[in-house]
Amino acid sequence: MQILAQLIVSGIAVGMIYGVIAFGYQLTFATSETLNFGQGEALMLGSLVGLTVVAVTGYWLMLPIVLAFGLVQGAVVERLGVRQAIKTKSESGWIMATIALGIIFKNMAENIWGRDALKFPSPLPEAPLSFMGVNVLPMELVIVVGALALMLAVEAFNRKSIYGKAVVATAADRDAAGLMGINTSVVITFSYALSSMTAAFAGVLVAPVTLTGASMGGVLGLKAFSVAIIGGLSSGMGVVVGGLILGITETLTGFYLSTGYKDVPGLVLLLLVLSLKPAGLFGRTAIKKV
Amino acid sequence: MRAHTFILSLAATTMLAGVASAQPIKVGLTGPYTGGSASMGVSMRDGAKLAVAEINKAGGVMGRPLLLVERDDEAKNEVGVQIAQELINKEQVVATLGFINTGVALASQRFYQEAEIPVLNNVATGSLITQQFLPPKEKANYVFRFAANDTIQSAMIVDEAITRRGFKAPAILADSTNYGQLGREDLERALAKKGIKPVAEEKFNIGDTDMTAQLLRAKEANADVVLTYGIGPELAQIANGMAKLGWKRPLIGSWTLSMATFIDNAGPNGDGASMPETFIQIPNTPKRKAFIEAYQAAYKVDRMPSPVSAAQGYDSVYVLAAAINQAKSTDGAKIRAALENLTAKVEGVVTNYDHPFTATDHESVTANMPVFGLVKGGRVVPAHDEDVAGANALRLKTH
Numbered sequence: 001m002q003i004l005a006q007l008i009v010s011g012i013a014v015g016m017i018y019g020v021i022a023f024g025y026q027l028t029f030a031t032s033e034t035l036n037f038g039q040g041e042a043l044m045l046g047s048l049v050g051l052t053v054v055a056v057t058g059y060w061l062m063l064p065i066v067l068a069f070g071l072v073q074g075a076v077v078e079r080l081g082v083r084q085a086i087k088t089k090s091e092s093g094w095i096m097a098t099i100a101l102g103i104i105f106k107n108m109a110e111n112i113w114g115r116d117a118l119k120f121p122s123p124l125p126e127a128p129l130s131f132m133g134v135n136v137l138p139m140e141l142v143i144v145v146g147a148l149a150l151m152l153a154v155e156a157f158n159r160k161s162i163y164g165k166a167v168v169a170t171a172a173d174r175d176a177a178g179l180m181g182i183n184t185s186v187v188i189t190f191s192y193a194l195s196s197m198t199a200a201f202a203g204v205l206v207a208p209v210t211l212t213g214a215s216m217g218g219v220l221g222l223k224a225f226s227v228a229i230i231g232g233l234s235s236g237m238g239v240v241v242g243g244l245i246l247g248i249t250e251t252l253t254g255f256y257l258s259t260g261y262k263d264v265p266g267l268v269l270l271l272l273v274l275s276l277k278p279a280g281l282f283g284r285t286a287i288k289k290v
Numbered sequence: 291m292r293a294h295t296f297i298l299s300l301a302a303t304t305m306l307a308g309v310a311s312a313q314p315i316k317v318g319l320t321g322p323y324t325g326g327s328a329s330m331g332v333s334m335r336d337g338a339k340l341a342v343a344e345i346n347k348a349g350g351v352m353g354r355p356l357l358l359v360e361r362d363d364e365a366k367n368e369v370g371v372q373i374a375q376e377l378i379n380k381e382q383v384v385a386t387l388g389f390i391n392t393g394v395a396l397a398s399q400r401f402y403q404e405a406e407i408p409v410l411n412n413v414a415t416g417s418l419i420t421q422q423f424l425p426p427k428e429k430a431n432y433v434f435r436f437a438a439n440d441t442i443q444s445a446m447i448v449d450e451a452i453t454r455r456g457f458k459a460p461a462i463l464a465d466s467t468n469y470g471q472l473g474r475e476d477l478e479r480a481l482a483k484k485g486i487k488p489v490a491e492e493k494f495n496i497g498d499t500d501m502t503a504q505l506l507r508a509k510e511a512n513a514d515v516v517l518t519y520g521i522g523p524e525l526a527q528i529a530n531g532m533a534k535l536g537w538k539r540p541l542i543g544s545w546t547l548s549m550a551t552f553i554d555n556a557g558p559n560g561d562g563a564s565m566p567e568t569f570i571q572i573p574n575t576p577k578r579k580a581f582i583e584a585y586q587a588a589y590k591v592d593r594m595p596s597p598v599s600a601a602q603g604y605d606s607v608y609v610l611a612a613a614i615n616q617a618k619s620t621d622g623a624k625i626r627a628a629l630e631n632l633t634a635k636v637e638g639v640v641t642n643y644d645h646p647f648t649a650t651d652h653e654s655v656t657a658n659m660p661v662f663g664l665v666k667g668g669r670v671v672p673a674h675d676e677d678v679a680g681a682n683a684l685r686l687k688t689h
Contacts, residue, residue: 003506006535010502017499115328116595117523119555128534137534210499211523211555215325219497254503259492260466262503 002133007251013140015247017210020147020202021224022231022239024195027154029233030171031184031191034082034094036074038102039199040221044214045105046070046200047207048113051120054204059123066200074196077101078189086188102217109214117216120207139208146205148240150198155236167191226270232280241282245269312350314357315620317342317610318377318386320398321413322365327521329550330390333596334413335360336589337603338387340581341611343588351611352618359383363394370394374401384620385410387606390599392416393468403432407622408613408629411435412606413599415443415544416472420652431652432626436602436609436640438568438655443544444476446566450662450673451515451542452484461490461513461539463504463528465520473519473544489513494524501531509537518543522551529556529563540564548663548670550595560665564673567663568640568655569601571670574683581639593669605638609646609654612636641686659685 024039036042049069054062081097084090124138158164169177170187178184203212210216223246231242246266254262273280319338321331339358346355359381363370370389377383378401385408389395395414402409403423409432411419417440423431438446451457462477464470474491481488489511492504505528508516516532516539518525525547532538540562541547547565556563571594573579581604585594594600610625612634617624629647636643646654661682662673672678 003510006506007502010500014500110324115324115332117526117551117555119557126533128536130536135535206499211526213523215497219495220499251500251503255506259494259504259507262493263495 003255005132005134007255008248009134009136009140011248011251012244013136013143013209013247014250015227015244016144016147016240017202017206017220017243018224018227018246019231019240019243020143020150020205021199021220022228022243023147023151023154023236024199024202025225025228026233026236026239027195027198028188028191029228031167031174032082032086032170032188034086035098035233036077036082036102036192036195037095037098037221038077038105038217039195039224040217040219041102041105041109042070042073042077042196042199042217043203043206043220044109044212044217045073045203046196047120047203047212047216048109048118048214049200050204050207051113051118051212054121059121063201063204066204067197070197070200071193073200074193075189077196078192082188082192083185086185102221106214106217113214115214117211117213120204120212122208124208137209143205143209147202150201151236151240154194154198163190223266226266229280230270230273232283235280235282238280238282242280312354314355315351315614316357316359316381316383317607318373318381318383318388319358319360320363320370320373320377320386320388320394321390322394323360323362325365327365327390329522329595330413330599331362331365331388333594333599334388334390334603336585337600338412338607340584340588341604341607344584345607345611351614356607356611358387363388363391363398365391365394367393367397370398371401374398378402378405378407383407384614384622385610385625387412387603387610389414389419391467391469392419392472395419396422396468399433403428405622406430406432406626408610408626409433410606410610411437412602413437415440416469417441417476418472425649430623430626430649432622434629434647434652434654436606436654437598438545438566438660439653440473440476440544442655442657442660443566444473444480445657446660446662447477447517447542447544448480448484448486450564450566451517451540452481452486455515455540455542457515457540458486459489459512459514460486460517461492461508461511461515462488462517463492463494463501463508463520464518465524466493466495469521470519477517477519488517494520494528496521496524498524499527501528502535504528505531505535505537508539509535513539515540515542518547521546522549523555525549525552525563526555526560529559533559545598545660545663547665548596548598550593553665553668553670556665557668561667562665564662564664565670566660567598567670568660569598570661570663570672570678571597572672572678574678577637578639597670601639605636605640605643608636608638609643612643641684644686645689646687654687656687658688661685 085093128135227242231238361373390413464474613628617628661677663670664673
């Protein structure tokens, strides 16, 4: 029982990491039906910029700087990689462009910060907390709380503020929103900025636990992508649940089945979702008129 | 008079040009300078460059300077294969040094074998590496090694854990790469020789950040020691995961536990991890002292990222230079023959090389040479001081 609880707790911590990255995929998909395939790299850049800044400012002051950096980085990705593709209604231009930008960012990071995995200082004590025999790192709690808080903040912004309403309107129907006087291209730029901001925030959040480094985005970005598919790209809530499902299945399979098969059930789940409910567990099925 | 001076100066100019443009001897250098095993690749490269600079300063080899053609194989098998073909066909190297990753070495070195160009593996440890092209099946084997192979390392790990330190229930944690899985098999075999079966055998992937499942399985099996085969970042996650679960068991594993990425990322959690090492950064011979000081001065570091890789990279250049000198040729077959019967004694950092290879034995490191290192306060120190003191400091190959 204690072991099961420990596995689930660790699974939640890992799953939340996947979820918060996947949330970034969801943000841009909602407004523009495009994704930033360099989402993992946005996370990596956020965390490495954080690592540099944290030495000067300390952990808490570093956060707003990293958030601002994320906003700018996302806007740059949209301007360079996505805008042209949307303008010309290219179905795939943005895929190659965002992947290419991701590779460029990774190479840049390798030149600036080197190629090794680096330790990110933890703002909290690194000794584990113990609840009834279940151990959890203070930082893991921060990841869960921080990720949820960030996602709630973005959702609240979208629902309550006038700018957020523009985002929601664009997500609902880009052409109609445009006719209503919403500058949809600014909204799309903004959603990319927001998406990279969440990724950058996720980067500094998870780095004390996962280590940071130029190659950290690869595996995490890919896992988050399957989470986004499982949960549904059109639902913010879906990616959180998807993340938790993937994280918990991974640790449970690892323990009860075999650590060699840890990644298999997640992929099986991905295939099942794709064949049975292609829009994802929580996604709305969109009917595309041709 | 004036014409005379002109002719003299013309002659002088041509002579000078002759020395400066002495055709350099091209030597390939391949390793991962990016990615998870970069600290080993970069240290190996820096060690090799140091040796080349010293040799060229002293007049080169056969009056010609050595020129390293560096290529980053990114620890990827397919990139390694491309580089092998480029170095052989386009750059026309006389020999290639390098290979950090067993998988890359196994995929790439057949091209050198076919082209009859010697490969000097200076870091990769997979047992199979020097056994791929054995005569009489092949005419000659072109693959040599300057590292302690996994058969040696796994036997040492098991000896240290079971015999020297008296553990009874080992768990094995290995990554899912060629390196980890071949190492796991070697560990199993070494344990079987002592009549011991590991209580748990767990796998993890490169990039895994959570080791809860693996560690809980080892814990449930009542393991009293954890034997590892993986690389730095994931090994650090194992040490950190142990601290998180409040389940501390000694980590004993392959030499990758000395990687900077393990030591730095595990921090205090990594203290006490121990591993076999061909070279520890302590100046216990004059050659080692000179090497450490030269490395520190050239690359402005105090702690070498991977001392073992740097030392083996450095030594491999000197042995190759001696072989080219002996062969009096840059022909691959002649260099190979010289390596297999090297009459010059080469003073190295890891050891002194006296007939390091024969036609049938392409391993310069034997089981008596590595010693156990221990992570302590962010550095690797000897695990047992008596292993590196006095006559034990310099260990020679047993023939």
